Amino acid sequence: MKLPSFKSIAVLIVSLVSIVTVFPNFIDDETLSNLPDFMPKQEIVLGLDLQGGSHLLLQVNEDDIVQGRLADIRRDARALLIQAGIGSIITTSGPNLDVELTDSSQLQQAREILAPLQVTLEGNLFQTGSIQETTVTTTGGRVRITLTEDAITSRMSALVAQSLEVIRSRIDEVGTTEPIIQRQGDSRILVQVPGFGDSERLKDLISQTARLTFHLVYPSMTAAQAEAQGLPAGTIIVPSNDGFDELLYEDVALGGEQLIDAQPSFDQNGQPVVTFRFNTQGALAFGEITSENVGRRFAIVLDDQVITAPTIQQPITGGTGQISGTFTPETASDLAVLLRAGALPATLDVVEERTVGPSLGADSINAGITAGIIATIGVVIFMFVAYGTFGLFANLALLLNIAMMLAVLSLLGATLTLPGIAGIVLTIGVAVDSNVIIFERIREEFAAGRTAAQSISSGFQRAMLTVVDANITTLIAAAVLFFLGSGPVQGFAVTLAIGVVTTMFTAYTVTQIFIEFWYRRRRPKTLRVNLLEKFLPLEPKIPFMKWRIPALVISGLLTLGAIAAPLISGLNLGIDFTGGTAIELQAREGDADIIDLRERLGLLELGEVQVQEFGTPRDVLVRIGIQEGGDAAQQVAVSQVTQAVDENYEVRRTEAVSGTVSGELAMSGTIGIIVAMIGIVIYVWLRFEWQFGVGALAALLHDALMTIGLFAVFRLEFNLTSIAAILTVIGYSLNDTVVIYDRIRENLVKYKRVSLAEIINMSLNQTLARTILTGGTSALALLALVFFGGEVIRDFTIAMAWGVFVGTYSSIFVSAPVLLYLGVKTRADAEVEKPKAERRTDGAAV
Structure with a gap:
């Protein structure tokens, strides 16, 4: 019973560090700043759903990139052909430019003239070799210039890198704190800005291209006349802010990349304007253009829209100017920010947006804290009533467990989301499961005739493997959630995984130290572990296997109903899956x-x-x-x-x-459930035998389908968090199943002349107390979430509460009976087969 002193010291240090690390989360900022430098000051990072803010997923517009590059190539092609005196009509089709010649006999000559437009790009830092950007071919009496897929992909990847810096500059100009700006894949950018609730303004700031160009207005024809008579060569029609189109020269007289400053201001009439200043090169070009075109109109174009097109009254040689329009002070300020930060190299589309106001975030925090407190009180009372002194030790370990979870979240800088709070509350309910397994084992050892000291020591040793097996399945589900989930779902996965690890530590090591300290002080001769044994038989003689056929028939019918429900009425799919x-x-x-x-x-x-x-x-x-x-x-x-x-x-x-993202989320959710099932079944197969793996798979399918049926029957919203709920149910169910399988495996070795049905019955009855007590604490925590956790995650918590019931049922009436039909061998079977094997060996030797 004497534990190494270093273990006690280590637990004490971990406990003190956890408490000190968590402390900054419960004091105000002023007090925190006055703490000594050696004190930890890292706080838990609240997700956007708790503190409010905006989450945007932006995607580079591929069509914009293709059309922009083709426009450049079209201008070059037209210039080359005009120089050579070859008449042509150039049209665009997807990534292709088709050059139709007015004189088809010049086809080969045109092909040779356009050959320089077949460009090869050199690989960058992350690419090896070169990339063929364009190909020039002749087909059907025309020359075709094609932009290759590899070039488009490479250009999108490069533009994402450039866009990251522009977006970061824009957000920094606004003065927000701790924004998250990350690249996602080859074509997307994730932007999260805490505390910025005006999503419309944020979208305008970061998704507006802000490509500023200056064009001369075509002098002798209006846009309406050009539409009726045909566009003059080298001109384009651009819409204007005032509702009238303008006919402009296509060539850019001056680009916004020459700007070095832009500031909001007011004109002489008190109207908001934006003043700008060019660099030396731009100032010279601007002065030259305005000198040569006095009396002509000069259009300022922002993102393919004419903001203003004033007439040049006199040469402007100072390199400064102003943009006027229908601005408010805020829009003028935002435009100045855009121009200072520079134009985005490509158009960014908002494909996913999640914005939470600060009031909802505060309500979510209060709801989560309320649910956590109620769950903790309920579990503490339940454990104390059930186990008395041992329950007190479990409760102390539980409180330390909560402190350790929060400490790890603080140290890692992990983001705590609303589902993450649900993960903590769920951990509170499930955490005592490991204690229950240990305490029930101690009770059994003492009932078998061992001394108090032997029972405690043996109980911890023999329960350890079961505790690890039972929690590994939950870790697998959490890992799948983290790698295939996103945002709040990942927050749930992180807290769930941290909770599993801290639970195994506190339930085993910390509780063991408490009990060892108590035993050395009291030296009791008898142990009263479970106080409920006076009221309930802790090892009843329920003939579960006699009821297996009716139970399997009921399970089969309910499962068929759960499959039929979504097919008949459909699932109430959330926007995560429908867009x-x-x-x-x-x-x-x-x-x-x-x-x-x-x-x-x-x-x-x-x-x-x-x-x-x-x-x-x-x-x-x-x-x-x-x-x-x-x-x-x-x-x-x-x-x-x-x-x-x-x-x-x-x-x-x-x-x-968007529809694109919703399809991806649906696919990743489906893959997540499949991967989790495969991973858990493989683990069970390796730890036990293949028959146990099949039994576990049957229980998993039963629980997953029954949970989906719940969503269909009660029209609960089925979204990303629903996938998290299903995976959590799977993890919980296998937790229960593995405990029962562990006892079945132990009894298979222990009893020689007992049938498999009797061994399964015995194992189910021996673990029934643990099943009921763990289900009770889990139900307390989840019901606290259902009633007090808030409306946003209510469907999610209802599904998990349902999962406690179906998971417990499937562990007893699905996974265990399946073993009877798969030929699991008892010790008596092995003894009968052993001589046969020996006789075959002897015969082979002769």
Whole structure:
């Protein structure tokens, strides 16, 4: 019973470090700044769903890149052909430029003239070799110039790198704190800005290309005349802010890359304007252009729209100018920020948007804390009532476990999300499971005739492997969630994984030290571990295997029903999987008027718009389907809704997901469930035998399908967090199953002349107390989340609470009975087969 002193010292140090590390999270900023330098000051990073802020996933517009590059090639091709006196009509088709010649006999000559446009790009730091950017071929009596796929991919990757720096500069100009700007793959950029609730302004700041160019206006024809008579060579029609199109020369007279400064200001009439200043080279070019074109109009074009087109009154040689238009002070300031930071090298589309207002974030924190406190109190009382002194030790270990989880989150700088809080609360409920396994083993050892000291020592030793086996399955599910999930789901996976590790440490090592210290002081002759044995038989004689056929029939029918439900009524898919927009509103005064909202939003003509109650009578959830016109149209729809309800409602949360991203999320979720199942089954197979792996797979499929059936029958929203719920249910179910399998394997070795059915019955009855107690504590924690955790994650927590029930049921009536039909060998079977094997060996030797 005497533990090495270094173990006690290590536990004491870990406990003190955890408490000191967590301490900064519970004091105000002023007190924290006054702490000594040697004290840790790292706080837990709150996710956007807790502190409010904006999450945007931007994607480089491939069509914009292709068309932009083809426009450059078209100008070069036209110039080469005009110089050679060859007439042509150049058209664009996808990544191709087709050059139709007015004289087909000049085809070969045109091919040779355009040959220099077949360009090979040198590889960059991350690429080896060269890339063929364009190919020039002759086909069907025309010359075709094609932009290759490799060149498009390479250019997109390079433009993402450039865009990262431009976005970072723009956000830094606004003065936000701790933004996250990350590259995702070859074509996407993730931007998360905590505390920035104005998503519309943020989108304008970071997704607007801000490509500024200066063009001379075509003097002798209007845009309307050009549309009727045909465009003069080298001209383009560009829309204007005032609603009238302008006919401009296509060639850029001067580019915005020559700007070195831009500031918001006011003109002589007090109207907001943006003043700009060129560098030396730009100032010379600007002075030359204005000197040579006095009396002509000069257009300032921002992102393919004419902002202003004033007439040049006199040469401007100072390298400065101003942009006037219908600005407000804020829009003028934002435009100045865009121009100072520089233009994005490509158009960025918003393919995913998640914005949470600060009030909803505060409510989520309060709801999570309330659920956590209630769950902790419930579990502490439950364990103390069930185990008395031993329960007190488990509760002390549980409190340390919570402190360690928070400490690890602080040290890692991990982001705590609302599902992450749910992960902590779930850990509180499941954490005592390891203690229950140990305590029940101690009770069994003492009931078998061992002394108190022997029972405690043997109980910890023999329970250790079961504790590890039971928690590995949850770790597998958490790992899959982290690598295949995103955002809040990853936060849930992190807290779940940290909780598993800290639970194994505190439940085994810390509890062992408490009990060892208690035993050395008290030296009890008898042990009363489970106080419920006076009221309930802890090892009943329930004939579970006699009920296996009715139970399997019921399970089969319910499983078929769970499969049929989504096929008949369909799943209530969230925007994560369907695409579209969800906007949570809260009435500024009184209750929400849903009928009025439906009528008001119906006037916007956005297609199918759903308006439903969400939580309290003041809260409403608005859903909008995917808009025709792509991502840009989706963003316009979001703006229209928020503007239409702004007077009476506060926008607390906005989620917008494009069709492309929703398809990817659905695929990654499906893959996640499959990968988790395969990983868990392989682990069970390796730790036990193949029959146990098949039994585990049967239980997993049963639990996953039953949970999906719950979503279908009760019309709960099925989204990314639902995938997390299914994986959590799978992990919990296998936790229970592995404990039972461990006992079956032990009894197979221990009992020689007992049938497999009797061994399974015995094992189920021996672990029944642990099953009920763990289910009870898990249910307490999850019910606290269901009733007090907030509306945002209610469907998620309902699914996990349901999973506690179906997981417990499948461990007893699915995974265990399957072993009877798969030929698991008992010790008696092995003894019978052994002589046969020996006789075959002897015969072979003769």
